[in-house]
Amino acid sequence: MADPAASATAPAQPQRQWTFVIDLRRCDGCGKCTLACQQEHHLPKSFEWIKVFRLQDETGRESYMPRPCMQCENAPCLRVCPVGATFKEPDGVILVDQGRCIGCRMCMAACPYGARYFNYDDPPAYNNPFGKATPEFPVPQQKGTVGKCMFCVHRTESGNPRLPACVEACTMGALYVGDLDQDIAVNGPGETVRLMPFVRENDGFRYKEELGTSPRVYYIAGHGQDLEY
Amino acid sequence: MPDRSDREQMVRAALRPVGRGGWRYWSIVVALAALVAWGLYAYSYQLRHGLGVTGLNQKVSWGFYILNCVFFIGISYGGAMTSAILRLTHARWRAPITRLAEATAVAALLVGAAYPLIDLGRPDRMLNLLLHPHAGSPVLWDLVAVGTYLVASLVFLYLPLVPDLALMRDRLGAGTRGLVGRLYRVGSLGWTGSDHQRQALALGVGIMAVLIIPLAVSVHSVLAWLFAVTVRGGWHSTIFAPYFVLGAMLSGVGAVILVIAAFSRGYGLGDYVGPKQYRYLGYLLLALALAYTYFMISEYLTDGYVADQSSGPLIAALFTGSYAPLFWAFTIGGLIVPILLVAAPGRYVEGRAVLAALLVVAGMWLKRFLIVVPGMAEPLMPWDWGVYHPSWVEISITIGTAAAIPLMLMLFFHFVPVMSVHEMEEVESESSREPGAAVLPRRQPAG
Numbered sequence: 001m002a003d004p005a006a007s008a009t010a011p012a013q014p015q016r017q018w019t020f021v022i023d024l025r026r027c028d029g030c031g032k033c034t035l036a037c038q039q040e041h042h043l044p045k046s047f048e049w050i051k052v053f054r055l056q057d058e059t060g061r062e063s064y065m066p067r068p069c070m071q072c073e074n075a076p077c078l079r080v081c082p083v084g085a086t087f088k089e090p091d092g093v094i095l096v097d098q099g100r101c102i103g104c105r106m107c108m109a110a111c112p113y114g115a116r117y118f119n120y121d122d123p124p125a126y127n128n129p130f131g132k133a134t135p136e137f138p139v140p141q142q143k144g145t146v147g148k149c150m151f152c153v154h155r156t157e158s159g160n161p162r163l164p165a166c167v168e169a170c171t172m173g174a175l176y177v178g179d180l181d182q183d184i185a186v187n188g189p190g191e192t193v194r195l196m197p198f199v200r201e202n203d204g205f206r207y208k209e210e211l212g213t214s215p216r217v218y219y220i221a222g223h224g225q226d227l228e229y
Numbered sequence: 230m231p232d233r234s235d236r237e238q239m240v241r242a243a244l245r246p247v248g249r250g251g252w253r254y255w256s257i258v259v260a261l262a263a264l265v266a267w268g269l270y271a272y273s274y275q276l277r278h279g280l281g282v283t284g285l286n287q288k289v290s291w292g293f294y295i296l297n298c299v300f301f302i303g304i305s306y307g308g309a310m311t312s313a314i315l316r317l318t319h320a321r322w323r324a325p326i327t328r329l330a331e332a333t334a335v336a337a338l339l340v341g342a343a344y345p346l347i348d349l350g351r352p353d354r355m356l357n358l359l360l361h362p363h364a365g366s367p368v369l370w371d372l373v374a375v376g377t378y379l380v381a382s383l384v385f386l387y388l389p390l391v392p393d394l395a396l397m398r399d400r401l402g403a404g405t406r407g408l409v410g411r412l413y414r415v416g417s418l419g420w421t422g423s424d425h426q427r428q429a430l431a432l433g434v435g436i437m438a439v440l441i442i443p444l445a446v447s448v449h450s451v452l453a454w455l456f457a458v459t460v461r462g463g464w465h466s467t468i469f470a471p472y473f474v475l476g477a478m479l480s481g482v483g484a485v486i487l488v489i490a491a492f493s494r495g496y497g498l499g500d501y502v503g504p505k506q507y508r509y510l511g512y513l514l515l516a517l518a519l520a521y522t523y524f525m526i527s528e529y530l531t532d533g534y535v536a537d538q539s540s541g542p543l544i545a546a547l548f549t550g551s552y553a554p555l556f557w558a559f560t561i562g563g564l565i566v567p568i569l570l571v572a573a574p575g576r577y578v579e580g581r582a583v584l585a586a587l588l589v590v591a592g593m594w595l596k597r598f599l600i601v602v603p604g605m606a607e608p609l610m611p612w613d614w615g616v617y618h619p620s621w622v623e624i625s626i627t628i629g630t631a632a633a634i635p636l637m638l639m640l641f642f643h644f645v646p647v648m649s650v651h652e653m654e655e656v657e658s659e660s661s662r663e664p665g666a667a668v669l670p671r672r673q674p675a676g
Binding site: 046047053054055065067076079080081082083084085100101102103104105106108109110111112113114117118119120121122143144145146211 | 279280281283285286287288290291345348349350351352354355357358360361362363365366367368369372455456458459460461605608609610612613
């Protein structure tokens with residue numbers, strides 16, 4: 001766990017613009033990302049901040065689609081919050097101030113991706129090493145409020161940066177975390193790609209593009225087939 | 230001028246229930262209070278244990294509470310709108326029922342306005358709505374609209390009450406115990422019935438009647454936008470605001486018919502509330518039900534014809550899928566049958582109107598369920614439907630709040646006349662000035 005003091009005194013980093021690329025050709029639906037996320041944030045099983053949907057096409061063939069929070073540039077959840085508990089960081093990540101959230105769940109109704117989770121019950125007990133839960137690392141979650149994936153900014157923006165828990169756990173290398181500004185992305189096994197060229201060359205798309213939410217997650221279509229690089 | 234003894238009889242009928250109540254009255258009050266108390270216990274249980282005691286879950290995160298909010302505020306609507314519209318159109322048959330309609334409006338609104346708070350995960354942070362308001366949120370629009378409407382409904386109930394409070398002050402003031410007597414004295418604002426006062430009151434009531442309509446429209450429009458500003462199938466619809474307004478009026482007129490039937494029977498107002506009121510309210514119900522049917526057809530035809538990824542599965546679920554029994558129960562039982570009941574000519578006007586109203590009110594609750602729950606359960610990521618089974622807490626709170634409305638009305642009419650004496654007199658004197666215009670059920674002159 002990163003030391004909060006270290007991140008405060010770390011040399012000024014360039015402003016990141018966090019992005020995910022999810023290469024569906026590689027996802028085998030193992031669910032390690034979900035598990036790692038739940039361990040990282042001490043979440044109960046029903047909280048799938050990154051959720052792996054199991055799809056079936058007409059021929060009965062299965063494929064998988066992991067869904068983290070899309071960190072929409074034009075986020076519906078942010079617009080509808082009555083108390084401004086949801087806000088956007090300069091790095092593009094949408095955070096929730098669980099100390100302010102009143103639990104009306106309007107954001108859950110508004111999110112087109114079902115990415116938000118309400119704490120109906122007490123979260124598992126946990127001593128936060130940062131002293132107290134912050135929007136960047138809201139652990140333990142607060143009962144009666146809404147939480148979601150925030151691209152693990154407590155890891156990526158600490159003085160000793162690490163990959164988001166799900167990216168790190170994805171041994172298939174299907175999850176990339178990237179920076180739009182530097183145009184670079186990296187996955188768990190350490191493969192580094194040029195972000196937008198990689199997306200474009202592979203016909204990447206953003207889910208529900210037509211809604212105009214401008215998500216920060218790019219998908220590369222596929223069905224879990226083996227790839228040769 | 231109306232016969233003097235006629236007036237006396239009317240005043241007596243209006244005042245009869247005040248301050249009294251036999252075993253029947255009190256046993257109903259106690260039964261209703263018990264239901265309310267059970268609902269309060271259920272809420273206290275929820276306060277202690279959190280929203281985890283409800284049937285809500287990660288997919289269906291709005292349920293009974295939100296639909297009850299829409300339903301009860303809708304009920305309140307009918308009261309306010311009926312009374313306002315009938316006043317503005319000078320419908321004379323309104324006089325015996327405006328008080329009941331306006332009181333129902335306030336009681337139902339108090340219940341409806343409580344629901345967003347019951348639904349909050351952190352009710353202790355309610356004040357954040359005022360401390361950190363985010364004006365772009367429909368939830369905040371709701372807060373403003375419902376708050377304004379509540380104040381207006383209270384004023385709309387209170388203004389026509391002033392002369393009646395003066396009547397109580399004069400008739401019972403000396404005989405009633407301290408606090409109640411003082412309430413009459415203070416509440417009547419020194420009413421003497423002078424021409425100046427009457428004009429001022431008529432103006433005030435007139436202004437409120439005009440104001441309450443756009444206010445009521447705004448409240449239900451904003452409630453509709455709570456849903457319509459999302460991208461969910463069946464919710465994201467431009468028709469939603471007027472659709473909600475119409476649905477609210479429909480259920481509200483139904484509720485007014487039920488309240489009037491119950492209170493005219495229980496309080497012996499049979500001489501004043503008769504077939505005329507039921508027939509006309511029935512026609513109002515008919516017009517609204519037909520309009521609602523038209524909106525429904527418009528909604529489902531345009532959505533169902535395209536049947537895109539967001540609305541297609543929802544419509545399939547409503548028409549032929551897991552929600553079909555409820556959907557057809559509403560469409561047939563809550564819309565078509567009531568339309569036939571009130572449209573048919575012939576006898577049993579009251580019975581048919583009351584049965585239609587009952588079906589409409591129950592049906593509109595069902596319709597709100599069918600708006601909120603399937604809209605929530607329908608998969609956003611098109612692969613997994615949600616399920617929702619309300620818990621005993623949600624059911625208890627629903628029943629308790631429903632019981633709170635008649636309870637509030639019965640207690641209210643323990644202290645004030647159930648008919649607006651002043652308004653009855655005004656309408657009577659108006660109609661005696663215009664020969665042939667008397668539409669009130671005139672009693673045979675006693676002398």
